[in-house]
Amino acid sequence: MAYLNVGFTHIVDYITEGILSGRFPEEERIPSVRDMAVLMQVAPNTVVHAYEKLTARELIYTQRGIGFYISTGAKERVRSQRKALFMEETIPQVQREARLIGISADELREALEL
Template sequence: MKFSNEKPIYIQIIDLVMEKILKDEWKLDEKIPSVRELGALIEVNPNTVMRSYDKLQQDEIIYNKRGLGFFVSLDAKDRILHARRSNFLLHEAPNFFQMAKLLGISREELIQLYNDN
């Protein structure tokens, strides 16, 4: 995995895990790679992966079955969508609309672009 310098690596791992869950690559209530497995796969120190998994557990995206490993929570998708939607509406959308207004992009142009996608 290629990491960017814009965000801490553990956050990028969290994003990776959430993306895999949203894309159904990692299904609800199924086991996910161990800390060591994921660390080896993406070439990252297992301690960094553990930090990511700890945060995902706090956010109830994954859970640990003692002795068995980590599993995707049953409501992980709903939690991820809620968090990402809130983040988009609070942080990204205002910047987007501010830039559109600054550049003189009309509401109609935005609607057309939205409908085309």
């Protein structure tokens, strides 16, 4: 099997976005290591590493011999973590870029209207 250039961070992002979108509801099973490896076209060890990171962040847990599940409260933890990252990293990058290319605060505000 030829593996794509997909790192464990892509798998972490796939699961966390699935948690936020509702594709992976809390207390529901997620794909096995083998199934995720096939889906993402990566080595099983890459999936193991991603699942270890998700477990350390308390977003998933394992039921030995059964599989991995989304933890209770995972959606709120992901939302909180992503919001902090957005506020601390993304917003300053956008502000810096806007200043560099001459986008006014009003133009930026208008572009960001949700």
